[in-house]
Amino acid sequence: MIAVLSQNLPFVVSALLLLIGMYALLFKSNLIKMAIGLSVMGSAVNLFLIALGYRQDSIAPIFTNAPLVGAVNAAEMAMPVPQALTLTSIVISLAVTALMLSLAVLTFRHTGTLDAEKAGRLKG
């Protein structure tokens, strides 16, 4: 059990981060805290993707570092695709966070509170 956990530590950590983010979204009614929760969840996914692309003893996936075709014992490269996914996901989570914070600011200006329970008007 311990061995499995320690070998898969990044994945365990990313699952934990996901749960922390979900906790904030499920139990916190402050809009800023919800935005923080979403950011944490985004980081969990980023960590998951980066861990997915990692190979032990691998080199950075740069074109000019690539071993020649047919080289013996050529060091393997880390997978570049998950890193590209992570970059895009970071960009998107930046946009989401910015929008979320500006909407929170607007909510505060309209209702004078950041508490979703007090600010909420749509129901039923």
Place this chain on the structure above:
Amino acid sequence: MTEEGLSKIVRTVALLLTAPITVLGLYIIAHGHLTPGGGFQGGTVIATAIALMLVAFGSKRVKKAVGKEVLSATESLGLIAFIAIAFLGMGSTFFSNFLANAGGLLGMSIPSGANPGTINSAGTIPLMNFAVGIEVASALSLVLLLIYFSGEKEGKKGGGKK
């Protein structure tokens, strides 16, 4: 935050730092195809210069120096440049890298094997990096300005599409 911003020491240092920050951002953008980095990262670095100015000088003076209209226009221009380069590749396909390995500007082919690479390679990718860099730098600055000003009046804009 008072209207005048922070103390004179902070303001001077911030002013001094702005130039290196911007240069670093440009460097990251320009070397995006060789080293970790690229348009988005470099653009973000440049936008931190605006954040620094906002903190050090307060909102009024920054607003006077960089207008919202200008930033909005440069954001659009960056995006249009990006999509225009994509459309220019329509000779073969959308987003096709028509400059790569063609010789001339940005068209150098890279030798295989371990080497540091040349900046004069990768075809349209550096151009797209610059387009994205301009877009992200202005969009992120715009978002920062708007959130900073949001106490005053209207402000909301979805920035940083890609």
Place this chain on the structure above:
Amino acid sequence: MLGLDSIGAAAWNPAVMALAFLVLLLLVLALRAFGRGDFAKDKLKTQPFLSGNAPTEKNRVRADNFFWGFFEALRPYYRRASNVHSGLLNDYIFWFAFCLALLLIALYAGVSLWA
């Protein structure tokens, strides 16, 4: 070309329906023709009638009062269903997490039983 191909349980042919509509229309017009032409034109009897008084701006049926009996009969259900829609984001996310957990368990159990 007009009808939908059917598997025997039902059929829908717009041409037949249009024909039926025309026939019914003719029937209605025929029935109407049997009536007396001089009956109370421009009198109260041709005006809409509602609970003894003509509806006015103050005295009209508002949207809340439509199907009043229906809602009265189903009041317990509606009270509960409206309470579930609390308008809180936390609850929205909760239902997502709930469905996700159930689906994960169901899929995992189903696959385990399969194997």
Place this chain on the structure above:
Amino acid sequence: MIELVQHFPALAIGVPLAFAFLLPLLKKWRNSAVIAALAALAVTEFLALFILQDVLQNGIRIYSMGAVVPGLATPEQMAVPVRILLSIDAFSAFMGAVAATIALLAGIYSIHFIRESHSKYFSLLLLMLAGALGLVFTGDMFNMFVFFEVLSISSIGLIAFWLHRAEPVEAGFKYLAISAVASIFVLFAVGLLYGQHGVLNIAGLSRSTLLYGFAFTDIIALALLVCAFSMKAGAAPMHYWVPDAYGEAPAAVTAMLAVASLASLYALFRIAFTVFGATPLIELVAFAVIIFGVLSLFLGATMSLVQKDLKRLIAYAGISQTGFILVALGVGLAAIHNTPLQPFGAMAMEGGVFHVINHAFYEALLFLCAGAVFLRTGTKDLNELGGLARRMPFTAFFFLIGGIAIAGLPPSSAFASKILIYESVYFFNPLIAVIALVSSVLVVVPMVKAFCAIFLGPEIGKFKKVREVPGAMLFTMLVLSALVIIFGLFPGAIVETIVSPAVNALLSQSAYVGGVL
């Protein structure tokens, strides 16, 4: 021309994207911004229709971004596609045509409906269209995620377009949180699938499951994807954001939001049918989808009755219609490995896919009518409205047609699709068919209530000076009503020409793999 046709898939996404970026520069010149936006929408509509016609004739069309030749899916010496691939089969092209049509009509409607910051509004609308088209045209899981996110973020900008009131901001925040959570889980699932199969291409994933079956990570990924896309499609019990967001967005945007929900449904069924269609796992997913569908049918129809706000009422009725699609396609999914049920499954899917287009049209029609009422009276509260049929006869007539359609009465198109669903689902499970029928009848009630409350009754003093809405808005409603009625009068032709190919495209997994790779 032959060469240009190859580029149409990329152009259909590229043109709205380019114009969306161009419009903020035209902020100063209001008219030119509107004209440019409408031109872009019209061009995109033409491209989408042309792609539909092309795909129906020539089969799957693929477009490899950045390759030397558009049709080059797998470069030399590569076993799997490495580039971003657009792969358009009949179902994608069908959805693309629906999205482009609704977007064009929403654009025309918005000329008079939106009074300020036209460039921002149309820019976001074009971005939304680009996101929806990208989501349905893409052949790549990660690209699907990106366009899903583009669609969501531009939708939020439009939901919270009227910032001077608190409710749209709240609705925008809720929609943003919901879609961010959904997309985070989608990205998780994409990562899991990539780790398991080593490809991100949908056809590549499909081939992998055909060859090797599914693994444990696939179970998790499938559950995540199904839940996330169901939530974005507004399936009960994850539908609570729908009335909030639909109720507060500007009317034309709401029509586009319905399209966004349908695009999420597209993603759900694309993954369920095309990627995992061959695995036995799919029957369990089918039952989950049917349960979501039945819940949506019932909750949407019953909760629609008690609404006081016109747009919330229509939104709830729309949820029950989403239930129809979920039930129909879920039955098709459940019947995929069950040989005696297969004809009924295929027929249910015909009904479901036909209902997709009908739903998009009458839902848009109803929301546009609601927007017209809101534009002239300034209120959506059913208790305050009344007697408007004297002042707005055309709007009343179009609303009536929309109500007839959503209730599934002949001669509207929804009657044809619903009868297909009833009679085929009846053979699968009579109880589901009965629930569907009852909730369809229940939907008549809120429509009668809304129509009577808004348009009938005595004239109200403060609405004495209300006028009919401008011609452009009436024109869009006229087009939608005409489509609803024409599709209802010639359902056989529509099903044969565009719906059956879409259903066949969904059902034949190997044809998709063979067509792309």
